[in-house]
């Protein structure tokens with residue numbers, strides 16, 4: 001079981017700044033949702049309502065099977081300027097997550113950055 005579910009933790013879904021890919025937006029819009037993201041600089045990030053991701057209800061993600069790609073990799077992150085994979089120190093259970101597919105995580109981050117350049 002996912003460590004988030006095992007511990008009943010949704011900390012990373014509070015005050016989220018998770019960026020969305022074009023495909024994330026298409027997939028979530030296909031579910032009928034609108035107004036679920038805001039612009040943050042050159043990114044589009046999940047909207048927060050009352051300090052929580054718009055999709056977090058009673059501690060659970062209401063779109064879990066369709067959640068953004070970045071949510072799937074969290075608590076792993078990739079810094080392309082340092083070329084480093086890191087664990088978010090704010091996640092209390094970070095050490096319980098299996099290692100990510102590094103190539104896919106890097107590809108996601110580069111896609112987000114590339115998408116920004118095309119869009120703006």
Ligand code: SF4
Pocket residue numbers: 012013016018046053054055056060061062063064067068071
């Ligand atoms: S989409 Fe789901 S997993 Fe991602 S931040 Fe929102 S509630 Fe959490």
